[in-house]
Amino acid sequence: MAAAMFFLLYLLFFLTGMQILKNGLSILSGSTMRSWVFACIDHPFKAFLAGIVFTGILQSSSAVMVIVIGLVSAGVITFRQTIGIILGTNIGSTFTTQLITLDLGSLIIPMIGGGFVFFLAGAMMKRQSLLRISGILSGLGLLFLSMSGFGKLAEPLSHLETVSELLLYSNTHAFAGVLGGTVLTAIIHSSAAAAGIIMSFMNADLLTLSAGIAYILGANIGTCITGLMASAGAGHEAKLTAYAHVWLNVLGVAAFYPFIAFCSGIAEHFAAEPDLQLAHFSLVFNVVSSIAVLPFAEPFGRFVESSARFVNRKH
Structure with missing residues (x-):
C-alpha cells in the first residue's frame, strides 16, 4: 500500500515537472507559436519540421495537438494544413523519452535549488527570463527526482499481486502490453510518464525488452486521447485533425506489432541499458512511422x- 502511495506521489512529481518545464519554455507557446504555425503550413515538410521543434521544446505532443486543434476549430487553418505538424509531433515527443534516460540523479538538488533561487530573483526583479530559467531547472529537477523514485519503487510494486500478474502476463503476451500501455497513457495523459514507468520496471528486470516495446507501442495510441477530448464538441475539421493523429499511431503500431521480437533483437545492439534500448526504439518507431507517411500527406x-x-x- 505504501509503495502504491509513493508511486502516485512520484507520478505527481513527474507530471508537475513536465508542466513547470513547459511553462519555463513558454516562449514558443501562445501567440508566438501560432505565428510560426502560419509561416509553416504552406508546405507539409515545413509543417513536419515545425511539429518536431514545437513538440520537442514544449515537451508535450498533447499540448501541440490541443493548440493545433484549437486553431482548426477557430477556422484559422484547415485540417489538411495540420497533417505535417501531426507527423512531426510524434518525433518531437521522443525527446522527453531520451531525456529521462540520462543519469543525472546527483543534479536533482542543485536543479531544484537553482530553480528556487532564479524564481526568487525573477519575482523580485520582475524578469520573465529569470522565471523561465527557474521553470526549466525546477521542471528538470522534478523529472529526474520522479524517475529516481520510479526506479526505487519498481521492485516493491512488483510484489503487488495485480501488478505482478500483469507484468508476468505481458512478458509473454505482447497484445496485453500494447493494451496496458494504451490504458496507462490514456489515464495519466502523458506518454513520457508512461515510458518512465515502463523503463523503471525494465531496469529492475521485471519486464523484458519485447514487453517494454509493446507497452511503448500502446502508449503511442493512448496519447491520442487528449486530442480526441480537445476535439469533442468542436467542428468537423477539428475532429479530422484528432482522427489523423489516431490513424497515424494505430497504423504505425499495426505495422510494427508483428515484428516486436525482431525489433527487440535490433534494439539490444543500440545500447547496453534497457531504458536506453527502449528510448532508441521509441525514436526509430516514430521517425519511421512519420517519414513513411510524409510523402503521402495529401493521400493520407x-x-x-x-x-x-x-x-x-454508419451512425
Whole structure:
C-alpha cells in the first residue's frame, strides 16, 4: 500500500515537472507559436519540421495537438494544413523519452535549488527570463527526482499481486502490453510518464525488452486521447485533425506489432541499458512511422476524410 502511495506521489512529481518545464519554455507557446504555425503550413515538410521543434521544446505532443486543434476549430487553418505538424509531433515527443534516460540523479538538488533561487530573483526583479530559467531547472529537477523514485519503487510494486500478474502476463503476451500501455497513457495523459514507468520496471528486470516495446507501442495510441477530448464538441475539421493523429499511431503500431521480437533483437545492439534500448526504439518507431507517411500527406488526408465519412454514414 505504501509503495502504491509513493508511486502516485512520484507520478505527481513527474507530471508537475513536465508542466513547470513547459511553462519555463513558454516562449514558443501562445501567440508566438501560432505565428510560426502560419509561416509553416504552406508546405507539409515545413509543417513536419515545425511539429518536431514545437513538440520537442514544449515537451508535450498533447499540448501541440490541443493548440493545433484549437486553431482548426477557430477556422484559422484547415485540417489538411495540420497533417505535417501531426507527423512531426510524434518525433518531437521522443525527446522527453531520451531525456529521462540520462543519469543525472546527483543534479536533482542543485536543479531544484537553482530553480528556487532564479524564481526568487525573477519575482523580485520582475524578469520573465529569470522565471523561465527557474521553470526549466525546477521542471528538470522534478523529472529526474520522479524517475529516481520510479526506479526505487519498481521492485516493491512488483510484489503487488495485480501488478505482478500483469507484468508476468505481458512478458509473454505482447497484445496485453500494447493494451496496458494504451490504458496507462490514456489515464495519466502523458506518454513520457508512461515510458518512465515502463523503463523503471525494465531496469529492475521485471519486464523484458519485447514487453517494454509493446507497452511503448500502446502508449503511442493512448496519447491520442487528449486530442480526441480537445476535439469533442468542436467542428468537423477539428475532429479530422484528432482522427489523423489516431490513424497515424494505430497504423504505425499495426505495422510494427508483428515484428516486436525482431525489433527487440535490433534494439539490444543500440545500447547496453534497457531504458536506453527502449528510448532508441521509441525514436526509430516514430521517425519511421512519420517519414513513411510524409510523402503521402495529401493521400493520407483524403484517407482520414473518407474514413470519417464512412463512420458517420454508419451512425
